[in-house]
Amino acid sequence: MLADLEELVTCESFSTDHASVTRSAEVVGALGKRLLGTEPETVVIDGVTHLRWAFGTPRVLLLGHHDTVWPIGSLRTHPWSVADGIARGPGVLDMKAGLVQMFHALASLPSxxxxxxxxxxxxxxxxxxxRKLIEEAARACRAALVLEAAADEKGALKTARKGTSRYEVVVHGHAAHAGLEPHRGVNAAVEAAHQLLAVAGIGAAMGAVGAAHPVLGVSTVTPTLLSAGSTRNTVPARARVAVDVRVPSVDAQEWIDELMHALAARVPGARLEILGGAQRPPMDPVSSTDLFALASRIATGLDQEPLRAAAVGGASDANYTAAAGCPTLDGLGAVGGGAHADTEHVEVSRIVPRARLLAQLIEKTRRWPDRRSPA
Known part of the structure; x- marks a missing residue:
């Protein structure tokens, strides 16, 4: 399994570099063919390469991804290594170890x-x-098992996730010479400063409301990227503020969308354009209840430590499968820490036990007579 993991990690696959994602898909596909005994179906959409394997009538969906957040060349500064029981390298936790565990778990099954x-x-x-591929597959299956990394270094499974929205507040002003006639300009940077504070105010309000609201829960609204202007001696004609939103409910997602579109310009002559909106829907904890209970029974039968459940702020494709009405359990991949960071790592001793847990979970869920009948 470590040799397979090294092969995946050392094939870099930065999401926005489609050529590298294509190369990665070839490596993942070859691994899958060796362990599963069949070639994958390769699906290329807008230059992005996805892989599918189907065995009989679909009942359980195993979902993962092979792209990473690490730019090409990251192996030079974050090389693959295994030392003192820890595996490191770009994407090792998120989520190439999960893919290795998935393929080996499947290969261990009698069918x-x-x-x-x-x-x-x-x-x-x-x-x-x-997204469309994910939702179509989820609607056809009775359960979705997602191979994202565990929620923490103790191996907690992810039983709920916040939904996400992304916005860009575009400010349209008017350029003018900053020294000769600044009064003739409409300063988009100044307007962006007003909008930055307004967006932060929405976040503060949602936090205060969510602390006591039984439905909305705690939402976060965070200004992230900020840009303005073209040259040092020109009144900025354009500015942009990117906004990251995380919500525990659809109600909160819709409310924040209304507040974002209600933003109004403060600087005379400035105009706002609000781009973006809801992206991933929240993953309701109800979607994972039966699967988590089943996984807990399996872990006990394997003499593994009791499983723990965790609700997390990050989103994944589990949000889509749950919203499609498919019972979903996430965080079944590797145990480690530091995803997306210099400290990204996997605990080697946990790889085989997690694969064994997954194998039995697959075996049980693929036998479910319907979505309402846990084994």
Whole structure:
């Protein structure tokens, strides 16, 4: 398994570099063919390469991704290594170790009938080209098992996730010479400063309301990227403020959308354009209840430590499968820490036990007579 993991990690696959994602898909596809005994179906949408395997009538969906957030060349500064029981390298935790565990778990089964495997190539950028594939697969299956990394270094499974929205507040002003006639300009940078504070105010208000609201819960509204202007001696004609939103409910997502579109310009002559909106819907904890209970029973039978559940702020493709009405359990991948950071790592000793847990979970869920009948 470590040799397979090294092969995946050392094939870089930065989400926005479609050529690297294509190369990665070839490596993942070859690994899958060796362990599963069959070639994948390769699906290319808008230049992004996804992989599918289907065995009989689909009943359980195994979902993962092979793209990473690490730019090409990251291996030079974050090389693959295994030392003191820790594996490191770009994307090792998120989520190439999860893919290795998935393939080996499947290879250990007496039959893969009823299993549908989907490995996407754009999860880290919001799954714009794979969302339809994910939702179609989820609607056809009785359960979705998602191979994202565990919620923490103790191995907690992810039973709920916040939904996400992304916005860009575009400010349209009017350029003028900053020294000769600044009064003739409409300063988009100044207007952007007003909007930055207004967006932060929405976040503060949602936090205060969510702390006591039983439905909305705590939402976050965070200004992130900020840009303005073209040259040092020109009144800025354009400015942009990017906004990241995380919500525990659809109600909160819709409310924040209304507040974002209600933003109004403060500087005379400035005009606002609000781009973006809801991206991933929240993953309701109800969607994971039966699967988590089943996984807990399996862990006990394997003499593994009791499983823990965790609700997390980050989103994944599990949000899509749950919203499609498919019971979903996430965080079944590797145990480690530091995803997307210099400290990204996987605990080697946990790889095989997690694969064994997954194998039995697949075996049980593929036998479910319907979505309401846990084994």
């Amino acid at each position: 893969m009938d009823g299993v549908h495997v989907l490995v996407t190539g754009d999860e880290e950028v919001g799954s714009p080209t794979s």
